Amino acid sequence: MNKKILICISCLAAAFLSTASFGEDAVTADPQHYTVEFENDKVRIIRIKYGPGEKSVMHSHGPNVSILLTANATRMTLPDGTSAEATTEVGVAEWSDAHEHLPENLSDEPLEVVLVELKE
Secondary structure (H helix, E strand, O other): OOOOOOOHHHHHHHHHOOOOOOOHHHHOOOOOEEEEEEEOOEEEEEEEEEEEOEEOOEEEEEEEEEEOOOOOOOEEEEOOOOOEEEEOOOOOEEEEEEEEEEEEEEEOOOOOEEEEOOOO
């Protein structure tokens, strides 16, 4: 693997989590970027799509596994105002505890992620 900085976008937000209260659910808060692909009593699968340079609003996710479908540069801003930038790679799958964040695609390319939120 290349020595460049590679950080999981969902882990990044969880690592900087600074509040116990969660904001609005991602699909409700930002339906332009978050679409439910499948849902049952155990999981909810969300397709996340951002255009080049697009930014979301502050929102929350339950415990999840994310699968990165594109390589991008991102910025995650947390409820306390801190932020961090990361580079992602295609095909990486990552675990994250419940968290709240405001993502931004810093790339000139689309960003796409499949997020599997666990309900149990």
